[in-house]
Amino acid sequence: MTTKPQTTLMIRDFAEEDRPRERLITQGPQSLSNQELIAILLRTGTKKESVLNLSNRLLHQFEGLRLLKEASLEEIMTISGIGQVKAVQVMAAIEIGRRISNLTFEDRYVIRSPEDGANFLMNDMRFLHQEHFVCPK
Structure with missing residues (x-):
């Protein structure tokens, strides 16, 4: 019995209207999963892995957003396929979210x-x- 090599669907393999960026534009950000939102931040995957798989591995490594929000640059960079630039983008987005959530408390x-x-x-x-x-x- 021979096994077929598993193929990874890349973003380009999805119908245009099913891609995260296009769905955000047409359906709004609330329609996307955490995985899809992070995929938009990361922008690209690797030669062998789609950005959706990469974002899924990132979320899985940190057991979701709760632990990811506390991760250091170095911890995020331990994920294969995530270098300094992608890790900085993720950390910047988390910090923006943190600041937005605290806006109402900055007033007196x-x-x-x-x-x-x-x-x-x-x-x-x-x-x-x-x-x-x-x-x-």
């Missing part, structure tokens, strides 16, 4: 209750792995 925020304090700090502390004590300025 009045804390009148423990719940207000928790809401103020929740975005920064939500996924910490150990207890932290924080006193906002």
